[in-house]
Amino acid sequence: MDKNEHYHSEGTDDRNLPETPFNYTNNDKVINHFNEGFRLYNEGKYDAAITEFDEAIKKERRNESAHYYKAASLYKLGQPDRAVEAIKHAISLDEISLKEHNTRKENDRAEEVKEQLGKAYQLKGSILMELGRKSEAADCLSKVYEYCPRLVAENPEFDEKYVRGLVGAILSYLGVGVYRKEDPAPAAGNGGSSGDDRKDVVEEDGVTLDEYKKAYQHAKERLDEYIKIKPFDVDALFLKAQVILDSVELEKKVTREEDLNEAKLALNKAIGFDSTHAPAHGLLGFIYQYKSPNLPGLALDSFNKAIAMFEDRLSKIDSTSHGGQWTQFDNITNKIPSWKDWDYITLRIYLASTIMAKSVSLASDGKEREARENLEEAEKIHFDNFQRTSTTDDIHYVNVRLAYADNFLRKSLVDLSLAQINFLSRLNENVMIKLDEAEKQIDMGIRFIEDLQKDLTAGKIRYISTRQIVSIKTDKMNFIYLKEHIRRSRTGFRNGQNPSFIQ
DSSP: OOGGGOOOTTSOOGGGSOSSOOOOOOOHHHHHHHHHHHHHHHTTOHHHHHHHHHHHHHHOTTOHHHHHHHHHHHHHTTOHHHHHHHHHHHHHHHHHHHHHHHHTTOHHHHHHHHHHHHHHHHHHHHHHHHTTOHHHHHHHHHHHHHHOHHHHHHOTTHHHHHHHHHHHHHHHHHTOOOEETTSOOOOTTOOSTTOOOOOOOEETTEEOHHHHHHHHHHHHHHHHHHHHHOTTOHHHHHHHHHHHHHHHHHHTOTTOHHHHHHHHHHHHHHHHHOTTOHHHHHHHHHHHHHHOTTOTHHHHHHHHHHHHHHHHHHTTSOTTOOOOSSTTTTSOOSSOOOGGGOOHHHHHHHHHHHHHHHHHHHHHTTOHHHHHHHHHHHHHHHHHHHHHTOSTTSTTHHHHHHHHHHHHHHHHHHHHHHHHHHHHTTOHHHHHHHHHHHHHHHHHHHHHHHHHHHHHHTTOOSEEOHHHHHHHHHHHHHHHHHHHHHHHHHHHHHTTOOOOOOO
16 A cells, blocks of 8 residues: 555545635745645645645644644655654644633634634544544543534534543543553553553552542543533543542542532432432442432332343343453444443342442441342352463453452341341340441451452552552551551440441
């Protein structure tokens, strides 16, 4: 293939280039070089065109048009890295011009420059998309809406390209892209294979949580943009709620009503559009558990619906299907990944976790026997998943072990709920037994997480994602936090105080 015919469909769409060059200069030599470059560009002679554009730039460095068409030519030649640098110059110059025209109240010229900016940002977004820098691409494509809405209206393909950029950005910020251990570790806000050019915040023992909090906020902002365009995408609404709750967990703000209410609203919308969305029902149950631990009826209703739907889905798919929740990350489309594409192990992880959560609500309702039965059922599923993913080469290895660690956390919460009930019933001896059992489960969970950390540090785990690294760190923090809470509750109880066993 001739290098001048190099780029494929992600390349520059010439329909969106100006029909005539937007070039405002009085320098005849600059005009001559630019016009010759523009002619060569239209003939597909991109190398020769670049030479002419460079001559124009030498004589007038502030010539935005020459920088723009140099970037477009480089992109056509399959040189996106150089193209990005060229288009940055064009955008910078256009932004300076826009500011000057606005200051002088030259409204007509300002509108012309805004249109140029829109086209420049579209080109930059296309280039960044090709480079895999999807978060930055989404930023650029959003600028096209701001500066040049006419371009969007006239290009029916633009929304899809923008949406695809948003999807890539969302998954990138969440760090869900699974990468192999031998690959470079991704930063928070960089989903492994997405290639975003961001500061590396991965440490030897995990990820800087402050950076990950910021990444979560960016992900939520992008989800809000995505949902404006696709308001009926139930998986996006579910993911938004999940991101909010994960942010709450990182910030330790479980009592922030506005966060919980926003997540609840997103989930209710998702369920309104698709009443069979099992993960949305399950997550809604968690919110009811957060908001009203002493009124378990709503949570139980949501958990029961989710469990029935997960079991129905599992009955319809191949038990040998393998892949995971996020393994389609490299194949970014214009849609948030659907839970109906989850494989057998991933669905069983969610099923077991939902049953475990249900057991906590049953314990809060005083139904100890049923709570224990649910714990036993969930533990069987977790153990089966554990057996199916026995090697560190398995892509599910980390998620299955994180879910198993959650097993100990839920058992501890069940015992704390029962301790609360025994305290209210003045069964003081039972209170101490339940507190001791809760702490025992926490200690087992901490050891389990520490073993997982050792595997990670030793390089034994082949597949890992930034999101999973963060989960390992936050899970350990949660176990330590709960252990301290149990100790305070025990001390308060011994001193005759009215301790709060559940927080």
